[in-house]
Amino acid sequence: MRNLCVVAGLALLASNALAADFGVGISVRSDDGWLYVPVNVAKSLRIEPSVRYSSAETTLTQSGTDNRQKNDILELGVGVFGLKQVTEAAHIYYGGRLSYVDMTSSGTDVTSLGTVIRSQSDQDGYRIGPTLGFEYLFGGQFSVGGEASYTFLELEGKARSRVGNLSSSTADFDQSSQGTQTRLIFRYMF
Secondary structure (H helix, E strand, O other): OHHHHHHHHHHHHHOOOOOOEEEEEEEEOOOOEEEEOOEEEEOOEEEEEEEEEEEEEEEEEEOOEEEEEEEEEEEEEEEEEEEEEOOOOEEEEEEEEEEEEEEEEEEEEEOOOOOEEEEEEEEEEEEEEEEEEEEEEEOOOEEEEEEEEEEEEEEEEEEEEEEOOOOOEEEEEEEEEEEEEEEEEEEEEO
């Protein structure tokens, strides 16, 4: 899956790359952020590679138990959009985004009796979704916009756990989810 995303992204970027307008963008949400590289291949076509890295650690101590959890997520993606000029400074875009997702989780639970339970899971898969957005340009190079998408996430992986010094167990699992996402995006075109 990882190689397929890389090949598709390179193939999309290869055509008309020298005549394209390049830029950089970021999106903000309360708990997340993306880095974008918008490429306007033509007046009505944008290809936008993206990357996201998220890392979170939580610790919970309650009633003699100590629980620690760490999650790392890496997403590499590409969006392909049609562009429509509404006014001189306002555009809408429509299309979709496809991302490769790699997620790792590890946790340690210490019970009130002192038993240590360690767990780890590794997952990978994809996120895909149709996307609709708008942007308003300031000075021809800087834009502020928003987008909404309905995404489908498919992951598969392995989970391992170990209780104390006993032997570990391993299980295969799949994870699927779907839902809406909204983003506020700032872009600067060179």
